[in-house]
Amino acid sequence: MTPVDLSRSVVRALRRAVEDGELPAGLVVPDRVVVERTRPGGVGDYASPVAFGVAKGAGVPPRGVAEVLAPRLAELPGIERVEITGAGFLNFVLAEGSVGEYVRSIQAGRTGGADSYGPAPAPAPAPVEFVGVPVAVLRERVVQAAVQRIVSSQGVAGEGVGEARIAPVARRDGDVAGAYGAGAAAWAMLSVPGHETPVFPAWLLVQDESSEFFRVRYAHARARALTRNAARLGFRGEPGEPGGAHGADALLRALRDQPLVLEAAAHHRAPERLVRQLVVIADALLDFQYHVLPKGDEKPSAAHRARLALAEAAGTVLAGGLALLGIDAPDHL
Structure with a gap:
């Protein structure tokens, strides 16, 4: 179960609890429920404050709402248990799934229903044309284009950023595409919320790991290089268990959060969430x-093949995310 699946499951549980009379008929069920990673020291993998929001207009204490939802959600496949903390926070412990099956789902692009990880394989992005575009409207076009791609990938109703104000590039920054390159300039414009003026730091021009923009594209290039190097050694990636390799858990955790981040970026029209x-x-x-x-x-083993498949899946996710931002992901960097 992905975090996005979890959010949708909570919405369905709320609706059914109202239909079954366990919660007041006047309770307003939201279309979307916030689910986020449990903070350090918290309980479980993910948590949701949904009970507080729906309890306000229903005359029911938040903990009462949570106590109705918890047993319903605990019965769902993919959820190991649900715990209630504080005045009504729902905390979820997800069942351990096969890493191989998870990697296959990324490869097939079938997690979460929509393009949960971005386009896979990623199409060539269609960046906004920078040449001749006045500085006053350049950023608005870049942000609007990225939002439309993200929204379209997630199947969220509506397009664009509506009436939200997009702060332009400061005149003092001048021709940012000429100074930094179109990709780096777009990265800077998309890295902060739309209402904030973008900053163009010197590291945009640096080709080493001190630059976030470089690291993301370089990481994709490294995934491609691993595939090429493995081929020279006579093996290729095959989804499976990575055998407790250092860093595998952290990478899996980051990949599993990607659908939730994309869904939130689409809902809030906030490409900066995807950037982060x-x-x-x-x-x-x-x-x-x-x-x-x-x-x-060492001879290539099943664990090596599984690790390669995991790295390749991460490269696919990075390429898909960059494509949504309108930035290319070169195989060599």
Whole structure:
């Protein structure tokens, strides 16, 4: 079960509880429920404050709502248990799933119903034309285009950012595409909320891991390089268990959060959420990469093939995310 599946399951449980008379008929069931990673020291994998929101207009204490929902949700496949903390927070422990099955789902692009991980395989992005576009409207076009791609990928109703104000590029920054390149300029424009003026730091021009923009594209290129190097060693990736390799759990955790981030980015028309998540995935992949291929006299094993498949899945997710932002993901960097 993905976090997005979990959010939808909570909505369905609310509706059924109202239909069955366990919750007041006047309770307003939201179309979307917030589910987020449990904070350090919390309980379980994910948590939701949904009971507080729906209890306000129903005359029911939040904990009462949570106590109705918890047993319904605990019965669902993929959920190991549901715990209630505080005045009504729902905390979810998800059942452990097969890593191989999870990687296959990314490869097939079939997790969550919509394009949960971005286009896979990622199409060539269609960036906004920078040449001749006045600075006053350049950022608005870049943000609008990214939002439309993200919204379309998630099947969310509506397009664009509506009436939200998009702060333009400051005149002092001048020709940002000419100074930094179209991809780096778009990255900077999409890295902060639309109402904030974008900043163009010097690291946009740096080709090393001190640059977030470089790290994300470099991580994708490293995933492609691992595939090429594995082929030279006579093996290829096959989804399976990575055998406790260092960094595998962190990479899996980042990948599993991607559908939730994309869904939230579409709902809030906030591409900066996707930008931040791509950095998290890239950093996890760059840490994991050193444990993918055999070392020394090692022979390629099932664990090596599984690790390669996991790294390749991360590369696919990075390419898909960059495509949604209108930025290319080169195989060599």
